[in-house]
Amino acid sequence: MTSKNREFPGTPLSEKDFEQGKILFLHDEMNGQYAWDTGIGIGRYLAALKEGYLLGSHCRRCRKTVIPPRTVCEQCFRPMDAFVPLQDTGTVNTYSLCYVTWDVQRITEPEIPAVIEIDGASPLCGIMHKLGEVEPDAIHIGMRVQAVWKPPEEREGAITDIRYFKPIKEKGR
């Protein structure tokens, strides 16, 4: 029935109506503070980032190493056996060129989010981060990359303690 309607009743408003004071409105900013409990695994992961290394966890039964570290193996549901420091190098599993920011502003220089399989973790286990110091055309899946860290005094125990991952120059090729 509604498919026959060309126009729906309503009162359309444009940004101009607000700017020119044609309409009364209230602007409000709600208090959106939150605290997210990091838990055991992510807490340690963030502490490791502050110290400048990547931390994973290992399940002996599954012979699987995951990053970020979990306390329970998601494959066999047993407690993990150990936290293990990993390399800060890895391989691009997938990536994207992103021309909008998180709040939907257009940008001309793309952000390059990528999933990076971390060296020392099991195949297909990796983290999402950004790529940098690389031309978009030069990126390929399987590309070797390395973390670019903030200096120790700037690190705060956050994933942004790594600025981005940059390509590793492959020697002798």
Place this chain on the structure above:
Amino acid sequence: MSLLERNRHAPGAWRGTLPITSRYTAGLGGERFFRAIKDEGRILGARCEPCGVTYVPGRVFCERCLGELTDWVDVGTRGEVAAFTVLYEAVDGAPLETPELVAFVRIGDGGLMHRLGEVAPEAIAIGMTVEAVFKPKAQREGTILDILYFRPVG
């Protein structure tokens, strides 16, 4: 250190702030109601003659018969206290030095939730006649706070 033990030096919680903003428009009826407060210092209701009901604040349709309401009427600035409460805490839970008085002021067949002023908490009575005290016209913004409070008449 056991695997299931927290690292005491690790961040226990990740803190942040979500940017939440909102823009509220009063709608067709609300626009007319608040314009009258802002520009004329008047409180408007809407009359549904078939139902014999005067809605305050005025609105665009009758919620009993769903008919459109076009008969907007000035209901004056007086009403009677139908219910009230004395608040000793602010919205953030902080204690208030002077308790705030909030009342439902019945006007016509509706009314407004608002503050009471120029009255001691002990002096308030249900059924008491009160009148709206408006902000000076130049300071009005077209919100319910263009009325500062209701105060006892006489």
